[in-house]
Amino acid sequence: MRCDLHVHSVASGMCSTPVLNRICRESYNDTTEVYERLKKLGMGIVTITDHDSIDAAEVLRKYPDFFLSEEVTVRMPTGTEVHVGVYDIRERDHVEIQRRRNDFISLVMYLTERKLFFSVNHVFSGLTGRRDEHDFDWFASYVPALEARNGQMCVEANDGAATLAVRFGKVAIAGSDSHAIAGVGLTHTEVPGARTVHEFFAGLMQGRGRIHGVHGGYAKLTADVFSIVNSLLHEKPWTLAISPLAVLVPIFTAAHWLNEIHFCRKWSAILEGSEKRTRRLWDVAARADDSMPEHFSFGVSLESSLRPSLGASA
Numbered sequence: 482m483r484c485d486l487h488v489h490s491v492a493s494g495m496c497s498t499p500v501l502n503r504i505c506r507e508s509y510n511d512t513t514e515v516y517e518r519l520k521k522l523g524m525g526i527v528t529i530t531d532h533d534s535i536d537a538a539e540v541l542r543k544y545p546d547f548f549l550s551e552e553v554t555v556r557m558p559t560g561t562e563v564h565v566g567v568y569d570i571r572e573r574d575h576v577e578i579q580r581r582r583n584d585f586i587s588l589v590m591y592l593t594e595r596k597l598f599f600s601v602n603h604v605f606s607g608l609t610g611r612r613d614e615h616d617f618d619w620f621a622s623y624v625p626a627l628e629a630r631n632g633q634m635c636v637e638a639n640d641g642a643a644t645l646a647v648r649f650g651k652v653a654i655a656g657s658d659s660h661a662i663a664g665v666g667l668t669h670t671e672v673p674g675a676r677t678v679h680e681f682f683a684g685l686m687q688g689r690g691r692i693h694g695v696h697g698g699y700a701k702l703t704a705d706v707f708s709i710v711n712s713l714l715h716e717k718p719w720t721l722a723i724s725p726l727a728v729l730v731p732i733f734t735a736a737h738w739l740n741e742i743h744f745c746r747k748w749s750a751i752l753e754g755s756e757k758r759t760r761r762l763w764d765v766a767a768r769a770d771d772s773m774p775e776h777f778s779f780g781v782s783l784e785s786s787l788r789p790s791l792g793a794s795a
Contacts, residue, residue, distance in 0.1 A: 482525035482675035483693075485666050487552070487566060487602060487631065487656025490515055490529050492536035496709075504720065507532060508660040509712035512540045515665055516547065522666035526678055530566050530656070533582070535575045548678045551575060552602065556583045559613035564602040566628065566656075567592060569678055589623050598682045600626035600654055604645065605638040607744035614751060621649045626685070629653035632668035633660075633697040633705075635738070638745040643692075645752065652685050655692035661705040668694030703734040 493507035512529065519527045527544065529537040530552040541547040550568040557563060565588075567578060574595060581588040592599050601624050620627070629643035630653075646653040657668040671691045672684035684690060695701075710727050714720055 482673075482681050483669050483671045484524055484526045484528065484681060485519055485657050485669040486528065486530070486550075486568065486600075486654050487628065487658040487668075488515060488519070488529050488665055489552075489658070489660045490531055490537045492529070492534045493531040493660070494534060504717060505709065505713050506716075509709060509716070510660070510662050510665065512537045514662060516541055516544060518662060519666045520546075524666060524669065525675075526681060528568065530568075532564075533579060535570075535572065538572075549575075551578070553578055553582050553588075554609070555585050555588060557585045557613070557616050557619060559615050561611055561613050561616055562609040563604075563616065564609055565599055565624075566602050566654075567597055567599045569682060570597060585619065593623075598625065598685065600624065600628050600652070602628040602656075603631045603634055603638070603642075603658065604628065605641045605745040605748055606631075606634060606741055608741075612744075612748060614755065617645075617752060620651075624651065626652035626654050628656060630655035630668055630692045630694065631697065632657035632664055632695055633702065634658075635698070635742060635745065636696045637742065637749075639696050641745060641749045652688070652690060653692055654685065654690065655694060657694070659705070661708040663708065664695075664701065664705065668692075668696075699734065699738045702738060703731055706730050706734055 489508040490510045490512045491506060491508060492512070495502045496505045496507045498505075515529060516527055525546065527541070527547045528550040529541065530550045531537055532552050533554055535549055535551055538549050548569045549572075550566065550570060553565045553567055555563050555565045567574075570578070574597065577591055578588065581591055601620050604620070604627055627642055627646040627649070629646045630639045631642075643653055654670045655668050656670070657664050657666060659665045659667070670685070671693055672681045672689055673691070674689075675681040675684045707727070707730055710730065714724060
């Protein structure tokens with residue numbers, strides 16, 4: 482059974498680029514078209530992982546092979562942000578996930594209690610801003626999976642993520658991360674012998690997953706951005722007045738691509754010379770009043786409560 486575990490649709494909201502975030506969407510992929518393309522390419526089950534949104538479910542819930550997921554923007558204890566894919570959720574999970582997403586520790590506690598499968602996506606990408614070395618310690622300790630092949634990331638970044646997954650003993654997954662319809666389904670995860678969504682994720686946790694498909698590239702990224710610009714012009718005809726600026730797209734994407742390569746090489750070098758360190762839930766900065774962090778008001782061993790769902794401590 483195959484599944485593209487990182488797909489976007491029009492429900493992903495507005496793009497994060499300053500100025501453009503007022504007029505341009507992250508993706509213009511029609512949800513039904515995404516579903517049909519994924520099935521055409523042989524995906525046994527289908528999900529969409531929009532940014533902090535499950536609105537695509539309204540259209541696709543009628544399909545028995547569709548399951549609900551989302552890509553969550555999460556704030557780490559270090560103050561940085563990461564994208565976390567959370568899979569096979571219910572609507573009530575989405576509400577609670579969004580309530581907790583600004584607190585990584587609180588979110589991990591909830592996902593573990595609910596036994597939800599989750600992964601850190603494009604770990605060697607600067608898309609979410611800066612990274613802190615301690616972020617990787619948290620990943621090693623409490624995240625069950627890493628996205629080891631992303632259809633928008635360069636080969637170097639994906640190889641680094643795959644190596645990190647092995648080093649940390651994590652499940653490796655793959656997804657297209659496609660914001661344009663052309664790339665949907667070209668990168669995916671396979672679990673041989675799985676017949677249901679439950680069996681698919683059980684197989685991943687048992688180490689039976691396989692990653693397949695294409696990596697990203699400068700030409701592919703540039704083509705996707707032009708596709709998004711074209712969709713913007715059709716959605717908002719008044720933007721034709723600024724369409725001459727589209728000639729700058731190759732320059733913009735080149736700068737972005739070079740920055741991604743620099744980010745990847747920087748953090749690969751840092752991690753290569755570092756030891757894997759285990760983080761505990763109490764390894765957070767003391768609050769200004771020096772009181773006990775609110776995460777420990779329950780009087781239980783939180784570390785031990787996490788272990789059953791995540792497997793052996795990394």
